[in-house]
Amino acid sequence: MWVYTDKVKELFDNPKNVGEVENADGVGEVGSLSCGDALKLTFKLDKEGRIADAKFQTFGCASAIASSSALTEMIIGKTLEEAETITNQDIVEYLGGLPDKKMHCSVMGQEALRAAVANYRGEKLPKEDSDIVCECFGVTEKEIEDAILDNSLTTLEQVTDYTKAGGGCGSCHERIEGILQRTLGQGEAEVEPEKPAKSGLSNIQKMKLIEETLEREIQPTLAKDGGSIELVDIIGDRVLVSLRGACATCKASDITLKHYVESKLRELVTDNLVVEEVAQ
Amino acid sequence: MKTIYVDNNATTKVAPEVVEEMSPYFSELYGNPSSMHFFGGQVHTKVEEARERVAALIGARPQEIIFTSCGTESDNTAIMSALESNPEKRHVVTTRVEHPAVKNLVGHLKREGYRVTELPVDRDGLLSMDEVSRAITEDTAIVSVMWANNETGVLFPVEEIANVAKRRGAIFHTDAVQAVGKIPINLAETQIDMLSLSGHKLHAPKGIGVIYVRRGTRFSPYIIGGHQEEGRRGGTENVPYIIGMGKACELAANHLEDMQVRVKGLRDKLENTLLEKIPNSIINGARDQRLPSTASISFEYVEGESILLKLSDHGICASSGSACTSGSLEPSHVLRAMGVPFTAAHGSIRFSLSFYNTEEEIDFILEVMPPIIEKLRAISPFWDGSIARSCTAS
Numbered sequence: 001m002w003v004y005t006d007k008v009k010e011l012f013d014n015p016k017n018v019g020e021v022e023n024a025d026g027v028g029e030v031g032s033l034s035c036g037d038a039l040k041l042t043f044k045l046d047k048e049g050r051i052a053d054a055k056f057q058t059f060g061c062a063s064a065i066a067s068s069s070a071l072t073e074m075i076i077g078k079t080l081e082e083a084e085t086i087t088n089q090d091i092v093e094y095l096g097g098l099p100d101k102k103m104h105c106s107v108m109g110q111e112a113l114r115a116a117v118a119n120y121r122g123e124k125l126p127k128e129d130s131d132i133v134c135e136c137f138g139v140t141e142k143e144i145e146d147a148i149l150d151n152s153l154t155t156l157e158q159v160t161d162y163t164k165a166g167g168g169c170g171s172c173h174e175r176i177e178g179i180l181q182r183t184l185g186q187g188e189a190e191v192e193p194e195k196p197a198k199s200g201l202s203n204i205q206k207m208k209l210i211e212e213t214l215e216r217e218i219q220p221t222l223a224k225d226g227g228s229i230e231l232v233d234i235i236g237d238r239v240l241v242s243l244r245g246a247c248a249t250c251k252a253s254d255i256t257l258k259h260y261v262e263s264k265l266r267e268l269v270t271d272n273l274v275v276e277e278v279a280q
Numbered sequence: 281m282k283t284i285y286v287d288n289n290a291t292t293k294v295a296p297e298v299v300e301e302m303s304p305y306f307s308e309l310y311g312n313p314s315s316m317h318f319f320g321g322q323v324h325t326k327v328e329e330a331r332e333r334v335a336a337l338i339g340a341r342p343q344e345i346i347f348t349s350c351g352t353e354s355d356n357t358a359i360m361s362a363l364e365s366n367p368e369k370r371h372v373v374t375t376r377v378e379h380p381a382v383k384n385l386v387g388h389l390k391r392e393g394y395r396v397t398e399l400p401v402d403r404d405g406l407l408s409m410d411e412v413s414r415a416i417t418e419d420t421a422i423v424s425v426m427w428a429n430n431e432t433g434v435l436f437p438v439e440e441i442a443n444v445a446k447r448r449g450a451i452f453h454t455d456a457v458q459a460v461g462k463i464p465i466n467l468a469e470t471q472i473d474m475l476s477l478s479g480h481k482l483h484a485p486k487g488i489g490v491i492y493v494r495r496g497t498r499f500s501p502y503i504i505g506g507h508q509e510e511g512r513r514g515g516t517e518n519v520p521y522i523i524g525m526g527k528a529c530e531l532a533a534n535h536l537e538d539m540q541v542r543v544k545g546l547r548d549k550l551e552n553t554l555l556e557k558i559p560n561s562i563i564n565g566a567r568d569q570r571l572p573s574t575a576s577i578s579f580e581y582v583e584g585e586s587i588l589l590k591l592s593d594h595g596i597c598a599s600s601g602s603a604c605t606s607g608s609l610e611p612s613h614v615l616r617a618m619g620v621p622f623t624a625a626h627g628s629i630r631f632s633l634s635f636y637n638t639e640e641e642i643d644f645i646l647e648v649m650p651p652i653i654e655k656l657r658a659i660s661p662f663w664d665g666s667i668a669r670s671c672t673a674s
Contacts, residue, residue, distance in 0.1 A: 002585075012589065018659050033662060034622040036583065036603040036611065040661040057661035059626075061585035061602075065659060137609070160609070167609030 004062060005096035007070075012062040017072035019055045028116030031108055035137050035164065037064045041112040043075065045120075051075050051083060056112075063095075063102040070094045071109040080117055086110065087150050088162075103162045107147055133175050136168025141179060148183045156180065185259045201270060207234050209269045214241075217268065218261055227253075229261065237272045239265060253277075281595040284641045288481075289430050289458055289574060289632035290599055294524070295483040301527040302485075305520040313517055314508065323519055330526025334490055337529040338456075338475065339466030346491045346509045347522050351457040351478030352381035354491035355424070357502035357513075358453040358474040359385055362422035363394070365498035366451070369421035371395045373450070375407060375436070376617040381476075382424055382455055383613070395419075404566035405434035405618045413444050420450040427459035427475075431601055431614040431630060432565030433574025435459070442471040451497065457481050461532030462539050462571050473497045479521065483634070484528035488521035535635045543633050544572035546642045550631060551575045557650045562624055564601075564615060573633040576601070576615075578624035581663045582656040587629055590652040596645055601628040623662070 004012070024042035031038035037060030046052035054076050056068040070091050075083040088106035092098050098106055111127075118125045130142035147153060147162045159176050160166045166176050201209065214231055222229055228244040241261070243253055262275040285293065311320035313327050331342045348354045359372070359382070374386050376398045390396045397415045399407055407425075416423055423445040427438050438454045445452035453474040459465065460475075461482035467475065474497065479488035493499050493512070505514020554577055555561050564576040579587065584602025591598055601612030603626060610616070611625035620628070631645070657663040 012586070013593075015659060029661070033581075033626070036609070036622075036626045038661055057659060059581060059660045059662055060583050062589050064583075065586065164609050 002063075002099050002102065004066075004099070007094070007096045008063055008066040008098070011066035011069040011095070015056075015065055015069040017053075017055045017069065017076075018057065020057065021053050021055045026116035026120030028112040028114070028119055030111045030115055031060070032138070033059065036060065037105065037108060039064065039068050039108050039112045041068070041071070041116045043116055043120075045080075048079075050077055050079050060105065060108075061102070063098050063105040064108065066095055067091050067098075067105040067109040068112075071113060075113065080120070083113060084117060086113065088147075089151060100158075100161050103151070103158075104164050107143075107162050110150075111143070133179070134163075134165035134168065134172045137164040139163050139165035144176060144179050145183050148180060154180070154184065181255055185255045206269060210234060210239060210265060210273075213265055213268045214261075217264055221260070222256070227256075232278050237270075237274060239273055239275045240278045241275060242278060284594075284596045284637075284644060286631040286633055286637065286641070286645070287597045287599050288634040289433075289630065291480045291486065292483045292634055293636060294480075294485050295528060295531055297531060298484055298524045298527045302520040302524040305523055310519075313519060314506075327517055327519060327522050330522045333526035334477075334529045337465070337533045338460060338477075338492060339468045340492050341495060343510075344467075344492050344495055346493060346512050347517060347525070348489040348491055348513060349487060349518070350489040351379075351455070351476050351481070352489075353502065354476030354478070354489045355379070355381040355453075355455050356385055357491050358476060358493075359389075359422055359424055360502055361493075361498075361500045362451040362453065362474075363389075364500040366421040369419050369450075371397070371417060371419040371421060373397045373399065373412075373415045373420055373423040373425075375399045375401065375425055377401055377405065377429055377431075377614045378424070378426055379430055379455055379457070382426070386424075399425075401434075401617050403619050404569075405429060405432050405564070405614070406566055406569065407436055407441075409437065409440065409444075412441050416444055416448045416450055418448060420445070420448060422451045422453055424453040424455065427454045427456040427465075428462070428571050428574075429565070429614060430458045431612055432576045432618075433458070433571035433632075434565040435463070435569050435571065438472060439470045442473070445473075446471040458571065458574075461529070461536070462573055464536060464540075467492060467494070479525045479528060482528050482532050484525045485521055488518060488525045490525065538635050539572050543635055543637065546637060546639060547573055547575050547631070547633055549639075550642050550645060551577065553646050554649060557646070558653050561653075562620075564618065564620055564624075564628060575631045576628055577631070578615075578620065578628040579653050580623045580627055581660045582627045582653060584627055584629060586656050587627065587652060590656070591629075591645075591648070594644075594648045596648070599630045599632075601630065602626045 021042040021044045025045045026043050028041040040057045043051050043054040054072040056072050058065050058068040074086055088110040091106040091109045127140045127142040130140035133139055133141050133144055144163055144165050151162055153159055156176055166173050226245050230242045232240040232242050257275055257277055265273045309323055311323045313320055313324035331345045334345050335342045372386055372394055374382055386396045399411055401407055425436050425438055425441050428435050442452040451473045454472055456475045457478040460477045473494045475492040477490045480486040501512050503514045508517055560580040562578045564578055584600030588600050601615045603609050603611045615625040615628055
């Protein structure tokens with residue numbers, strides 16, 4: 001049985017703004033019967049360009065109905081520009097949380113909103129120009145990328161929880177992994193490291209911490225893909241490593257090195273570290 | 281709030297008579313049935329009585345009954361034993377609608393290099409005997425076909441299939457976890473070689489199962505250990521549970537007629553009235569070839585989890601073949617194999633009754649169900665007033 005918050009239960013039992021707005025200015029329809037959930041959002045603007053009324057119709061489980069109701073409550077009174085900043089995370093927060101496997105319900109809310117706004121403006125949705133990755137649930141590359149960036153997703157399983165992509169036959173798993181790697185690379189390059197540098201480490205402490213981080217954090221993750229990493233030397237802030245196993249022949253190993261190994265070491269040891277691969 | 285439990289294909293209440301029969305065998309009569317002393321000996325006698333009771337329910341001989349830990353162990357034992365006893369044969373025949381205990385095992389076997397035929401079913405959930413007959417060849421080691429489907433209650437003609445298997449020299453196994461105790465079974469009159477059953481589906485506790493192995497069937501144990509169960513299943517006997525299983529089988533035999541008549545009547549009333557009161561509702565599975573106790577009904581354009589939660593608010597416990605309830609994203613493999621349209625598969629609800637259910641309970645379900653569906657359809661974008669919009673699913 002799913003564990004839902006009281007807010008989800010409340011909105012499931014007594015959803016607000018059910019139905020269709022008459023003479024709607026914007027209409028967004030996402031999902032389908034075959035996918036197991038679908039949402040139709042309609043809104044009307046007032047003279048000042050604020051959303052005067054919004055209504056929804058949803059086919060889906062309790063969290064889909066609650067997410068839809070939450071969405072309408074959140075956008076009423078907002079300008080389109082304000083409404084557009086609402087992400088699926090905001091919907092999740094409004095609901096006090098959703099089970100991991102139900103995150104796609106909040107994403108559906110965000111997508112319906114984008115679709116309705118695009119419909120009002122007579123624009124095409126960016127996802128429409130994007131290739132379909134998951135045939136089972138009709139999920140495009142753009143949708144997957146957005147979900148990864150908006151929610152800091154790192155695993156295939158999370159992508160499935162948030163977008164449903166890969167939840168059917170599984171034949172697109174490899175492509176999703178590829179999108180993950182590529183998108184993660186971008187995301188982390190843009191994001192400034194959050195943690196302040198851990199100053200005051202002596203050289204010996206630093207070396208020990210690097211060794212430990214490689215052993216405990218990084219090695220097990222690489223091992224999952226059949227790879228392995230070996231510490232060759234530490235010269236000042238330069239960490240020299242050699243990649244083994246699957247990593248040695250992997251085309252994405254540069255990304256792994258910079259965006260995973262290096263950022264992990266920077267996060268857990270100190271900010272100035274530079275990871276370099278050396279031949280052994 | 282009163283609990284109305286109509287999810288008996290998931291698990292059942294342990295009958296008070298069963299608990300009573302079991303209880304002395306924990307702290308008082310705790311001997312090991314293999315021991316030489318009187319204290320173990322009296323337990324041995326009781327275990328053998330349980331074996332006789334199980335055998336009596338399914339028309340078997342007591343020596344043909346082996347106690348296991350669950351239905352899944354029984355299914356795995358049957359299939360692996362057949363393959364091990366016939367190493368020259370590399371083909372397995374089963375159906376697309378089996379329980380995961382068989383379905384996922386044959387999936388594993390496929391990866392191990394076995395050839396597996398999973399027979400399709402039609403819109404009513406039925407097999408074609410022609411296809412069954414074509415599928416079984418000289419190379420087939422085992423044919424494993426469930427007796428009754430857990431989701432729809434549809435019965436397969438396992439006796440007939442067993443005859444075909446016999447003619448081709450294949451072992452026939454049936455997962456009868458949902459059938460035993462609900463329909464009369466007399467194995468002596470069939471060619472079925474192996475049959476699995478599970479305690480918790482017939483008012484015994486969870487954690488006890490049985491595999492029937494016809495005398496003369498080549499058998500290779502799955503759990504290797506001591507001499508228990510005549511060397512056919514290692515591990516000290518789960519004495520209280522075995523005794524509980526025996527009692528539950530005795531109870532099931534006594535209630536068999538009640539299941540065929542009264543419980544079937546309740547199920548039929550539930551189905552007929554729901555169909556009458558709620559438009560766009562469909563029964564899944566051939567109505568005349570089903571267990572007397574199971575109803576799988578699809579309510580189009582609404583989603584199963586939502587229905588279940590609303591039922592749960594009224595104390596009603598049922599289950600659904602919808603994607604959202606399974607943790608996976610796709611609806612039940614049984615309904616998909618039957619070609620049930622997505623409009624209906626996502627909104628499927630299974631009511632499974634037991635001899636504990638009463639007419640008052642059914643009447644209560646009939647009272648609360650129509651407004652639940654009506655309310656959810658009012659929210660659904662696919663439901664337009666009284667007429668369903670055509671399915672625009674991609």
